[in-house]
Amino acid sequence: MRSSSILFIQVTLLILSTTSLCDPTMKEIKCEVCRALVKESVDLIAKADPKKKIPVGSFRLRADGTQEQKTVLYAGSETHMHDLLEQVCSSLDNYAQATHKENGELILVNLNKDIGKLSTYHVLANPDENGKLRKLCEDMLGEFEDEYIRVFLKAESQS
Known part of the structure; x- marks a missing residue:
């Protein structure tokens, strides 16, 4: 009887420890999504053609028919x-x-780019949870879009 109780406790502790490793908190996931969002944004900015220019400002015509852009x-x-x-x-x-x-x-882990990390990390094989990453990103951008743009514009103007 005593050995079955000890076995039960050991199995329970094993399950709890495994669950704590496999079930990260939402706060941790949001932090990681935010980090990935910034990393991907920086990568996409770096890929933009540095010579490409776009017109900005007013597209109105002056009285003499000219346009200042x-x-x-x-x-x-x-x-x-x-x-x-x-x-x-x-x-x-x-x-x-x-x-x-x-x-x-x-x-x-970016499965296309971070191949080297796969040896030291255990990928959580849960397509439902991994599918939620995009939704979390979209929710974050929906909530903090203005701040996102302001921070990246400020960073670009300082570089």
């Missing part, structure tokens, strides 16, 4: 940031949740 670099412009918003969350379809094999730290 300014051109700015597309890379890092507000237009570019809005275009990024449409693309960046779809890149999270290539991500999966993973935990470090030794310390259980949660990260998001």
